[in-house]
Amino acid sequence: MSQGSNSSFNSPFHRLRGRIIVSCQAAEGDPLDDLDTLTRIATSVLRGGAGGLRAEGTARIIAFRALTQLPIIGIIKTYDANGDVYITPSFHSAKAVSDAGADIIALDCTARRLTAPEPWPELIPRIHSELNRPVLADIASLDDALAAERAGVDAVATTLYGYTAETRGIRTPSWPLLQSLVAHLTIPVLLEGHITHPPEALLALDMGATAVVIGSAITRPETIANRFVQATRPADG
Incomplete structure (x- = not known):
């Protein structure tokens, strides 16, 4: 039995079943990139019925934890020289997320990260044993998801569909991917x-x-x- 089947790791996902999780993030330079502003947004979406939150960075996770006991998915983002984003790429970052109060630690579990200094398959058992947290695999393909399930993750999310070399620029949900994930996996699947x-x-x-x-x-x-502006803009010609 994989560590991912442990009930203590699965419990946050049981609480999230059928719920909407709101990712309260803002890119650097965005007018909303402010801790107080994002905390107010988190407060607002919780009042609106969100069943959980996704948060980036320890300060935001700590602030959101003070608002709610609902599940929080925590991440830390890093960027390479080409501007590509990587999600919680090291045990140090995973521990920081856990210490800040996240219930679930999300990792970039795409194929591109297998050659990283700390490959994600090595992080999963350490997060389970040393941090006692469940792992959410952010993936972009069925192959990513199957590899992550074999490595012992507790759930997968389609977070990186549209952000890898093979899927770059796609900005619509992949319903065939979701269908394949649900059909082939035995762990929870989140559409993100x-x-x-x-x-x-x-x-x-x-x-x-x-x-x-x-x-x-x-x-x-x-x-x-x-989105409203584009929808109401007259077509060229």
């Missing part, structure tokens, strides 16, 4: 990324997703406003 309308979240749950993570469509006024 590119959800813009409530019916899409309902569809994901109907297709078997354990929960749905939504970010920009709820928390970023710039993105929301631009």
Whole structure:
């Protein structure tokens, strides 16, 4: 039996079943990139019924933990020289996330990270044994997910679909990917990324997703406003 089947690791995902998780993040330079602002956003989405939060960075996780006992997915982002993002790429970053109060630690479990200084398959057992936290694998493909499940993760999320070399630039949910994940995995599957309308979240749950993570469509006024602007702009010609 893998560590991922341990009930203590699965309990946060049981609490999230059928729920909407809101990712309260802001890119560097975004007008919302402010701890007090993001904490107010987190407070607001919790009042709106969010079943959990996703947070980046220890200061934000600590601030959100003070707001709620609902599950928090914690990450730390780093960037390489090309601007590519990596999610919680080391045990040091995983421990920082855990110490800040996150219930779940999300890792970049894509193939590109297998040659990293600390490959993610080596991080999973350490997080389980030393931090006693469940691991959420952020993946971009079925192959990523299957490899992560074999390595002992407790759940997978489609977070990195659209952000790897093979999927770069895609900004719509992959329903075939979700269907394949649900069909082939025995661990919880979270749909994360590119959800813009409530019916899409309902569809994901109907297709078997354990929960749905939504970010920009709820928390970023710039993105929301631009969607309305683009929809009402006259077509060229």
